[in-house]
Amino acid sequence: MTVDLTRIDIDNGSLPAPTAEIEHERRVAIFDLVEDNVFQPEGGQGGPYELRLSSQDNRLVFEISGQDYTRTHAMSLTPLKTVIRDYGLICESYYEALKGSSPSQIESVDMGRRGLHNEGAELLKNRLEGKVELDKETSRRLFTLVCALYRRG
Known part of the structure; x- marks a missing residue:
């Protein structure tokens, strides 16, 4: 287990207001991300790092700080x-399928859900290339958090 990122703060004032369920999803996503991650900002000296996420002008803003390191990156959404x-739509379909579909139907929806999740994680990793180095699992966890940040009740 590697932990380069030790804290994540969310600027709730700049993001859609969360419902209690969405706030819970955000907390779980942050916990999972902080528990195990590979997060190496370009020019950083090995961390540990703290991350503050906010939204400005339809951009996701990453404010990264660590010992002798401070950078801000804005990424178009x-x-x-x-x-x-x-991904949000297929997650809704998955939760509905869990309520009464056959195991094979649930498995089909889940495969689609995982495929979209991997696609989003890879896209996010590519968008951060040259700014922050992430491994596959960290990019998956970060994508989960981004989805939770922009999900509306």
């Missing part, structure tokens, strides 16, 4: 919007 929306 436009390339991610479709996959975030589709």
Whole structure:
């Protein structure tokens, strides 16, 4: 287990207001991400790092700080919007399927859900290339958090 990122703060004032369920999802996503991650900002000296996430002008803003390190990166959400929306829709379908579908139907929806999640994680990792190095699992956890940040009740 590697832990380069030790704290994540969310600027709730700049993001959609969360319902209690969404707030719970955000907390779980943050916990999972902080528990195990590979997060190496370009030019950083090995951490530990803290991350503050906010939204400004339809951009996701990463404020990264550590010992002798401070950088801010703003990333347009436009390339991610479709996959975030589709992932949210398939998650809803998955939860509905759990309520009464056959195991094979649940498995089919879950495969689609995982595929979209991997696609979103890879897209996010590519968008951060040259700014922050992430491993596959960290990019998956970070994508989960981004989806939780932009999910509306």
